[in-house]
Amino acid sequence: MKKTNLIVFMLLGAFSFGQVGINNSSPKVTFDITAKNSDGSTPEGFLPPRLTGNALFAAIASGAYGPAQNGTIVFVTESSDVSNQVGQTVRVDLPGFYFFDAISNEWRKMGNDSDFYSSDGTFSSTRHFGMSNYNLGFTGGRVGMGTFNPDPSAILNLVSTDDGFLTPRMLEAEMNAIANPAQGLLVFCTDCFNNLGCLMINDSNNPAVPDWESLCSSNISTGHVLSLVCASATNSGTLQSGVAASGVTTTVPYTGGNGGIYPSASFNSTGVTGLSAKLAGDILLDGNGTLTFNITGTPSSAGTASFNIIVAGKSCTFTIEVDPFTASVLTLECNSGIFSPGIITQGQTYTGTLTIPYTGGNGEPYAQLSFVQNGLTFTLPAGTLATGSGNFVYDVTGSAVASGAMTIPITFGSTSCNVSATIATAMTVEMCMGPGVTKDWSLYNLGADTTFDPHVPVQQIHGNYYQWGRNTVVANASTDPAAIVGWNTAIAPDGSWNTGTEDLPVKNTTNDPCPTGFRMPTRAEWVALSNNSSVSRMGSFLVGVTNFGSALIYSCGTNKLTLPATGYRSSANGALANRGAQGLYWSSTERSINASQAMNLRFENTIVNPDVYNNRVNGYSVRCITE
Structure with missing residues (x-):
């Protein structure tokens, strides 16, 4: 009876007001349900149709x-089977509770259980997704981990201050077994390079022929080879008992x-014993190659010298025969003894020969001999003695360190003597002035004592001071540092040292203090020297007389x-200033906008400026350049 009255009431409400109320007589909306009991004594609520996800799939x-x-x-009581999660039920x-969205033609989940396909959210715990051999792809978007704003240039942006990115880790055999690896594929090989491990990348653009390269130790890995082949080693040069090894090498594949x-x-x-096989550090080739060992020392006897080598994680033994010295x-x-060419100059590269006659040769062969004296290397190539008289011809190369008398010890077997030679003092040095351009400069300041080493700064190589445009010496390194009586304050005119141009200088022989064959350098030449040389300093660069x-x-x-760093003599009265802390060297170039100034080189402890100017009456140092 109650159900009948309710239905009648609902119909009357619907017809009378266009609204339906259940358990209330004044519905506030089209369909308004009020709980019959609110004390929990009866089940209350609304039950929509209950269907399985598969039933909704069947309705498609x-x-x-x-x-x-x-x-x-x-209300979906059971989710759709995985195979049925397509079309309208792709999200079931x-x-x-689900509602049908006709616009997207899909059933959509209601409430906070909406999926991450359509809204942001937080997983309540770890999730594992079974892909059933399908790939997860992100097309046209960027993925950020540890950031809400992936960099616009990155498809994957990982951000962390306490975690790193770990590539797949595998054994070298597993890495090599990867089928057709893509160019740029990264793995971490755990046992590569004697179990040190290394991040590896496939450099090859042909997947069928991978080329795994290392990305460790500053992009150059620790050397590793499959084998050293000492059985195929080749020797060059000859060893003789009691004779220092020279020009002897062994090459091991x-x-x-x-x-x-x-x-x-x-x-x-x-x-x-008595020998060493020396290997210079280098980089292995990819694949097969060779290692070259330089044999040094003096063999203790004739016989077989053995060398057990260990390189790039592998070892083997090679041998060299030592002949008796007869x-x-x-x-x-x-x-x-005769040098050819006959003149050897200190500091200049020498290539020539030294011929030493001998008597009483026994016709026996001898190994190469070599020694170094005063920066010069003397090498007697391997050969065979004449029977009777003959000549030893030494190849001589290098650069003599010191000038003056030089004694050269010559020894062959138990016979020895000394060659006396004189090394000429160098007066010029070839310096870089631009790409493919060099120029000879004087090794000494004008007025320096050329018997002293030009590269060891002492009082004797400081030389003289000159006012611009004049060839008169106004002071030297021994002159009293105080003001000079009668100091000339007149300004020398333009063209006093160069009657040409900067690009095509012409020496003014009347006033230029440089000797014959030399002239004052131009401003442009100081600049070119500075721009094309490396710069270093020596000494304290502190002011001191x-x-x-x-x-x-x-x-x-x-x-x-x-x-x-000679300092200078002041334009006011010739007093010494800044010795030991500053160097000032004249050029022949005037300052075009001021007739009382000229260009010069200035250097201190922290600056080098080849393009500065100052009063022409100052007393500066002079370094000449060849004409």
Whole structure:
């Protein structure tokens, strides 16, 4: 009876007011349900149709849900099977309330259980997704981990201050077994390079032929080879008992190089002792290559010298035969020794020969001999003695360190003598002035004592001081530092040292103090020297009347130009200033906008400026350049 009255009431409400109320007589909306009991004594609520996800999937075939059903609500009691999570039921993966969204033609989950496909959210715990051999792809978007704002240039942006990015880790055999690895593929090889491990990248653009390269130790890995092949080693040069090894090398092949570095090493001989096999550090080739060992020392006897080498994680043993030394001469005629060319100049590269006659040769062979004296290397190539008289012809190369008398010891077997020679003092040095351009500069300041080493700053190489445009010496390194009586304050006119231009200088022979064949350098030449040389300094660069030990050094390869920090004599009265802390060297170039000034080089402890100017009456140092 109650149910009948309720239905009648609902109908009357619907017809009378267009609204339906359940358990209330004045519905506030189209359909208004009020709980019958609010004390929990009876079940209250609204039960929509209850269906399984598979039932909703089955309805797709009949087209049961379309635009007319937009907003329909159901309760899903069981999720759709994975295979049925397609089309309208693609999101029906959990029990719950769903509504039909006709615009997207999908059932959508209601409430906080909405999925991460359509809204942000937080997983309540770890999630594992079974992909069933499908790949997860992100197309046209960026993925950020540890950031809400992935960098616009990155498809994957990882951000952390306490965690790193860990690439797949595997054994070398597993890495090599990867089928057709893509170019740029990264893995961490845990046992590569004698179990040190390394991050590896495939450099090859041909997946069928991978090329795994290392990304460790500053992008150059520790050297590693598959094998050292001492059985195929080749020897060059000859060893003789009691004779210092010279020009003797052994080349050992290797296989399976990884392109990594190997350090310098030295291995002592066994059997015949006294020898060492020295290997200079270098980089292995990718694949097969060779290692060259330089044999040094003096073999203790004739026989077989063995070398057990360990390089790039592998070892092997090679051998060299040592012959008995049987060659002999009666005399060495050092007094008749001849250099060709005959002049050797200190600091200049020399390439020539030294011929030493001998008598009483026994016709036996001898190994190469070599020694170094005063920076020069003397090498007697391997050969065979004449029977009777003959000549030893030494190849001589290098650069003599010191000038003056030089004694050269010549020894062959038990016979020896000394050659006397004189090394000429160098007066010029070739310096870099631009790409492919060099110029000879004087090694000494004008007025310096040229018997002293030009690269050791002492009082004797400071030289003289000159006022611009004049060839008169106004002071030297021994002049009293006080003001000079009668100091000339007149300004020398333009063209006093150069009657040409900066680009095409012409020496004014009347006033230029430089000797014949030399002239004052232009401003442009000081600039070119500075721009094309490396710069270093020596000494304290502190002001001191007796501080002669500071200098600036221009270097061009092995050649160098040393400029003492001579200070200057003041334009006001000729008093000495800044010796030991500053160097000032004149150029022949005037300052075009001021007839009382000229250009010069100035250097101190922290600056070098080849393009400054000052009063022409100052007394500065002079360094000449060849014409």
